Amino acid sequence: MTEATAGRKIGKERISYRMLKNRLFKWGIIVVSGITILPIVLIFGELLLKGYRQINLNFFTEVTPNTLEAMTAMANNEVIPGGIVNGITGTLLIVGMASVIAIPFGILVGLFLFENQGKRYAAGFIRNLSDILQGVPSIVLGLIAYLWVVKNVTSGYSALAGSVALAIMMLPLIVRSTEETMKMIPETLKEAGLALGAPYYKVILRVMIPTGFSGLLTGILLGISRILGETAPLMLTTLGNPMINWDPSGPTSAVPLLVWDFYNDPNMVDLVWSSSLFLMGFVLTLNLISRRIAAKQNNN
Amino acid sequence: MTMNPNIDSIDHPVLAIENLSIAYGKGETKAVKDVSAGIKKEAITAIMGPSGCGKSTLLRAINRMHELYADIVTEGQIFLNDINIMEMSTIQLRRKIGMVFQRPNPFPTMSIYDNVIAGYKLNGIGLKKNERDQIVEQSLRNVSLWDEVKDALYKKGTFLSGGQQQRLCIARSLAFQPEVILLDEPTSALDPIATSRVEDLLVELKEKYTIVLVTHNMTQAARISDYSMFMYLGDLVEYGSTKMMFTNPRDTKTEEYLTGKFG
């Protein structure tokens, strides 16, 4: 039958060679994929093992110790006193302000993009800008916030500057998730609202946003989890503070900044583990929650 | 072979299907129920029936394509020239049994030339250039496509019309000179002129190849097939020479289908 292939080695041997390669490749894929996720297991495990000891009630209620206290405690083989509450409140303040800036703004722009999908020029341009913004390294955003806020607005390091940097980071994520969520809402719902004579902004507030709520929420949670762990921009904008500070115009601490401080101080190194464990746990939990919400929404 | 009076048995069939049952999962209803039939060599056999009757499932079982989807439960056997197809590797089997699909699917990243000998390339069979050229030309001539594409062999096939693409896919499956060619509703995505060209082609090809054709168009079966199978909800209701079936169906269900009462 196959004259052209006569004389070639396509007998049984060649086939079993190919099938062997096939099987090996499949197992190779499985092994390498396993290697890929190994780090997350290792990292989390290490943080857990080394950090759990330092986590107690004080961890959440006391401010960071100074280096002398830490040194004394270590010398006496005691648990280092103090906690990271100044970091926790700082993070709350900074992330909170960033969200207040980015969320309404992001939703508005997302709505704009959704509304103007047809008119390619305008929407495309804004969307491209949003994508570019998303790709800007966080440290550059820190520079910008320094130039705009630290130098000109608050004349000094401040929580506000930090939130501006983080807000710019969060913005493109909210824009995109808003646009995507709105696209998934059936057109008929919006039309029904408008047909009832409702002004457009009411249709947005009363129909579209509630319907798309879980999608919007997913985007927000993802955005927050993204900025929670950011250190670099904060180094350039809020500097840090050994005390709890709720004043947006003054230097403030944040959990990732504390991790950095502990890392750099040989006396406080033990605190590195507990604070990172806390940080990572928080970020991952938010991540998983938003994933849960997204999955539930997809199933509907 | 079955004792069903509605089913003719064929002497020395090239393909022998014995008590074949296929279900998409343990305990699921069977898509193909206890089908037995022999396929005549170098003839066109059409499998027809309403949607969901199992004709495509049956067809795909012949070259074991149904195994691509896990959970498939198969009972019964199929023999190619008296060899059980489960005893060959799927690679060998599929070189002897080619397949053409409903929507033309030439590989978009390959040229026309490479598409025709794609089978050899995928199997890692090295050929000398003149051997390759010969196979490509011969296969394309066999599907009456050679004159139309011989000056564009190295271009990608996407500029070809639907009908030409489908003939290219047939040429691709002919490159191995298989014994049997399976076609799964090959003209349902084509316009009437392209359809008629493919049908003429199949009638030419049956002189050298055994053709099994699934079709949802009973007039197509009437036009070109020598033997026809009528399936309904997984059962092989009737099987015999096309002429006999269309003029004098033995089973009432067949008659109802052929007269358009359903399907």
Next chain:
Amino acid sequence: MKSDKLTKWLLLASSLIIVLISGGMVFSLIGDAIPVFEKFGWRFIISTEWNPTEGREAYGALPFIAGTLSTSMLALMVCLPLAFATALFIGEYFRNSAFSSVLGTLVDLLAGIPSIVYGLWGFYTLRPFVVQLGWDAQGYGIFTAGMVLAIMIIPYATSLSAEIIKMVSNELKEAAYSLGATRLEVVFYVILPAARSGIVASFILAFGRALGETMAVTMLIGNTNIIPKGLFSVGNSMASVIANQFGEADGLKLSALIAIGLLLFIITGIVNAIGKLVIKKLS
């Protein structure tokens, strides 16, 4: 009605503010980088000097550019096989099974780990490992930083690649199987050629991510202002030098750091733009 016009105007205004922010960013960066370019001209980009001493100041960005590029390229090379295999796992081999979603979730979690945590892990676990293996005395350098960077960018390369691989049509794969191909052959001769541009785009975007990474690289690269001489050489990166030296910087030094920030902005912008262009060509 009137409120509708107002609403639409509000939406437009918000979007225009994005334009303002983007433009403002470029403007500010350029504005404050000008002093250092005025003093050193284009030589700033190729000079390797870095001397903040009053009266003898000289700044050059080359070591940092070299450090950023070398760590990111190493990261890309290491990430490639890992992300590729994982994308095939998720997009083809275990496509519809629970394994796929679990693996996908775990890979995405990798993206959620803060940069500083990666830095810590690199510092306390990877670095001693490198020292133990005898590859380097201290364990700092391009290699260690690049390794951690590779892990950090895997999720970006994987998720997009997996999506693209999933999109390869079933019909094409079936055609290849019906010709007697093994799964491996279907992957290499059908899936990959079809998915090629998408996969390339995802790696370009992952590379863009690596370029801008700060904390993990800072903690591992060695913070020495030299052009890296070899795989295990120490060095410095654009993002790291900004983070490290920003504290007391002012005047010309501040301008130099901002200029480096500008360069980083431009480089990542171009890389990301190329990646998005490749994706656009797909659709």
